[in-house]
Amino acid sequence: MSFFEDSNFEAFRERWNGVSRHLPEDCVQYAIYIINERLDNAHQRLHVQEINSAAKELRKKYSQDYIWQEEEFSLNLIHNEGRWILQGKTNFGDCIADEWLIAWILRELSKKFEDAWIRLYDTQGEFLFIEAAKALPKWLNPEIGRNRAWINSGRLIVIPLQESHAPKSLTTAEALSLISSPYFQLIHSRSMEAEAFRRLSNYPQEIQNNNHRAIVTIPRKLAHLLRKNPLYIAPAVEAFYLRDPISLKHLQNPNPSTLRFPPRDLVTVSVRFTKFLYAQIQSQQFAAPPTWATAIPSILTAAGKEKTEWGQQNAKALSRAEMGMKVTSGFEMVLQDAQFRGRKKVQEMQVLLEDVESGEEELPNDEEIKGWEMKQDDETWLDVDFREFQEELEGKKSKDWGDKGAQNNLRDIVKSFKHFMDDEGAGVEGAGDMMDDDDEDEPSDGGSETDDSFDSERFQKSMETFRQMPAEERPKALAKDMEKLLQELGDEDLIEGDEEDDEMRNIMNGMEKELNKAGALKLNPQDSDAKQVGNSKGYGNGRSSRIKELEKAEEEDEDMDESSDDAEENDIDYNLAKNMMDAFKAQSGMSGPAGNMLAQMGIQLPRDEVDEE
Structure with a gap:
C-alpha cells in the first residue's frame, strides 16, 4: 500500500491545510478621487464612471493579452464619506512588473482627467517615495510619508509639512482637504518625479518586451486550452512552482487514465509566457512522473527519425519535451488540487474541458496546428556571466549581458550604494541623510576620506595570517x-x-x-x-x-x-576561555556565535554530551 493510499494520508492533509502553500501576498492598492467643486454628487458619479470607462479602454488597448501573475488590474465604483471614488487592489505576487504596469496605466489616466487625484501604495508603503529615495528631502521619511504622494496630470505631487503642525502622517481626508485648499502650496519636484517614474520610461513598449515565447511539446487537449486563452498559463506555472506532496499525488499514479492531460497525442506548439513566469518554470529541477518517463523516449525516437542530424534534433526535442512536461504537470496540479478550484480561470478551464470530453468541442487537427505561429524567443536574457556580473559591481565597463532592464536596475543600485558609502554625512538614519540633493556637494566635517576608510584587503590578509x-x-x-x-x-x-x-x-x-x-x-x-x-x-x-x-x-x-x-x-585567558566555553555549551550542539567564532580561528570543540546521571 502506498503512502497516498494509507489511512494516515487524510491526517497528513489536514496538517498541511493549516499551512499556507502560497508565497507571501504582495498587493498594490490604488484609488482615484475627484477634486472639482463645480460637480455635485450626481455629476461627480457620472464623471467617475467616465473615468472608469476610460480606464477599461486603456487596459484593453495595452494589456488585453498581458499575462498577469496573480490578479488583473481593475477598478470598482464606491461611495465613501460623501464622495464617489474608484478603487482597486491587485495581488502581483513576486512579479514587480505587474505593479509598474498598473502605475503606468494610472498615470496615463491622470493625464486625461486633470481633476483626478490618484493614490497608489503597496504592502511596503509609499513605493513611489521608495523609488525616488535619492531625490527626497530630509524631512520626508516613512514615519510621516503616508498619504503625501499623489499622481495628478501625469505628475508626482507631494504634500509638504504644515508649519503650524507637528510632523506626522496624514489621513486620506486630511490629504484631500489640503489638496483642495487654494491657500496651501503643494510640491512638484522634477528630480523627485524623474526618479519615481524612472521605470515607466520604456512603457508601453515594455509591455511587449516582457513576453517570452517558447516551443514545447504538450498533449493536444492542452494545446487547445492554451489556444483558447493563453492567460491560463499563469495559474499553472504558479501551481507548479509552489508544488507540495499533496499536489504531486495525482502525478505519481502510473495509470494515465487518472490524468486530465495524459502524455499521448502530443503536439509541438509555441506557448506564450511572461519572462518572470518562464524563468520560474525553466529554473526548476523536476523529476519526470511515471507516465512522462515512458513517453519522453518515444518523443526522442520520433525526433531522430525525422531529421538526419539526429543528435542536434534529439537535444532540441528533449528540451521541448521537458518544458512541456513541466507545463502539463502544472495544469494537472491546478485542475485537480482542491485549493485552486475557486479561481475564475480554473473554473473556465473546467468548462472547456467538459465540452471537449463531451464532444461538443472538437480538438484542432494537425493541419490547423501547422497554421499556428511557431515562435521561439532568444533566451540569452537568462544568462549572466559571473565574471561580467562582477565587473558590473566593480563599476568596470563590460559588454551587455542578460536583460537590459536588469542591467540598468543593477547599475542604479550599485551607484546608489556607492554614493551612500562615500557620503561621510550619512548617519544612523541610513540613506535618508544622503538623499537631500542640497547637501550632496557639501564637505564633511569628519576629516578626510582616507582617515576613516576601511582597508578590507588588509583585514582579510590579517585574518588569514591569524x-x-x-x-x-x-x-x-x-x-x-x-x-x-x-x-x-x-x-x-x-x-x-x-x-x-x-x-x-x-x-x-x-x-x-x-x-x-x-x-x-x-x-x-x-x-x-x-x-x-x-x-x-x-x-x-x-x-x-x-x-x-x-x-x-x-x-x-x-x-x-x-x-x-x-x-x-x-x-585573563582563563576567564575568556570560561565565558567562551559557557557560550559554546549553551548552543547545545547547534550553530551559534561562539562556535562560529572559534571555527573562524581554526578551533574545533567537541559537543558537550549530556551526563548519564
Whole structure:
C-alpha cells in the first residue's frame, strides 16, 4: 500500500491545510478621487464612471493579452464619506512588473482627467517615495510619508509639512482637504518625479518586451486550452512552482487514465509566457512522473527519425519535451488540487474541458496546428556571466549581458550604494541623510576620506595570517596588534585628555577600588568552580590540566615581574576561555556565535554530551 493510499494520508492533509502553500501576498492598492467643486454628487458619479470607462479602454488597448501573475488590474465604483471614488487592489505576487504596469496605466489616466487625484501604495508603503529615495528631502521619511504622494496630470505631487503642525502622517481626508485648499502650496519636484517614474520610461513598449515565447511539446487537449486563452498559463506555472506532496499525488499514479492531460497525442506548439513566469518554470529541477518517463523516449525516437542530424534534433526535442512536461504537470496540479478550484480561470478551464470530453468541442487537427505561429524567443536574457556580473559591481565597463532592464536596475543600485558609502554625512538614519540633493556637494566635517576608510584587503590578509598561526601564539599576536593600534591612535588621544576625560578617569578609578574591595573584580574563580568546569563532560581532560596550570601560576612569587605577567595573562585567558566555553555549551550542539567564532580561528570543540546521571 502506498503512502497516498494509507489511512494516515487524510491526517497528513489536514496538517498541511493549516499551512499556507502560497508565497507571501504582495498587493498594490490604488484609488482615484475627484477634486472639482463645480460637480455635485450626481455629476461627480457620472464623471467617475467616465473615468472608469476610460480606464477599461486603456487596459484593453495595452494589456488585453498581458499575462498577469496573480490578479488583473481593475477598478470598482464606491461611495465613501460623501464622495464617489474608484478603487482597486491587485495581488502581483513576486512579479514587480505587474505593479509598474498598473502605475503606468494610472498615470496615463491622470493625464486625461486633470481633476483626478490618484493614490497608489503597496504592502511596503509609499513605493513611489521608495523609488525616488535619492531625490527626497530630509524631512520626508516613512514615519510621516503616508498619504503625501499623489499622481495628478501625469505628475508626482507631494504634500509638504504644515508649519503650524507637528510632523506626522496624514489621513486620506486630511490629504484631500489640503489638496483642495487654494491657500496651501503643494510640491512638484522634477528630480523627485524623474526618479519615481524612472521605470515607466520604456512603457508601453515594455509591455511587449516582457513576453517570452517558447516551443514545447504538450498533449493536444492542452494545446487547445492554451489556444483558447493563453492567460491560463499563469495559474499553472504558479501551481507548479509552489508544488507540495499533496499536489504531486495525482502525478505519481502510473495509470494515465487518472490524468486530465495524459502524455499521448502530443503536439509541438509555441506557448506564450511572461519572462518572470518562464524563468520560474525553466529554473526548476523536476523529476519526470511515471507516465512522462515512458513517453519522453518515444518523443526522442520520433525526433531522430525525422531529421538526419539526429543528435542536434534529439537535444532540441528533449528540451521541448521537458518544458512541456513541466507545463502539463502544472495544469494537472491546478485542475485537480482542491485549493485552486475557486479561481475564475480554473473554473473556465473546467468548462472547456467538459465540452471537449463531451464532444461538443472538437480538438484542432494537425493541419490547423501547422497554421499556428511557431515562435521561439532568444533566451540569452537568462544568462549572466559571473565574471561580467562582477565587473558590473566593480563599476568596470563590460559588454551587455542578460536583460537590459536588469542591467540598468543593477547599475542604479550599485551607484546608489556607492554614493551612500562615500557620503561621510550619512548617519544612523541610513540613506535618508544622503538623499537631500542640497547637501550632496557639501564637505564633511569628519576629516578626510582616507582617515576613516576601511582597508578590507588588509583585514582579510590579517585574518588569514591569524588562522594559520599556532594556537599558543594567538594571544601574544592579539596583544601585539592591540599595542600597535594604540600607538597609531596616539598617546595624547588616550592619556592627555581634557578636564572631562580626567574627571571621568578619576570616577572610573574610584569605582574600580570599590569593586576590588567587594571582590567583584576578582579574576580567579573558586576551586569548586574550577573543578566543576574541569570535570564537565565533553570538553576533555585538557581543561583540568589547564586549571592546574592556573592554580600553579597563582602560587608563584608575585614580586617577580615575569611571573606576575604570566599569572595575569593566565587569569585573563582563563576567564575568556570560561565565558567562551559557557557560550559554546549553551548552543547545545547547534550553530551559534561562539562556535562560529572559534571555527573562524581554526578551533574545533567537541559537543558537550549530556551526563548519564
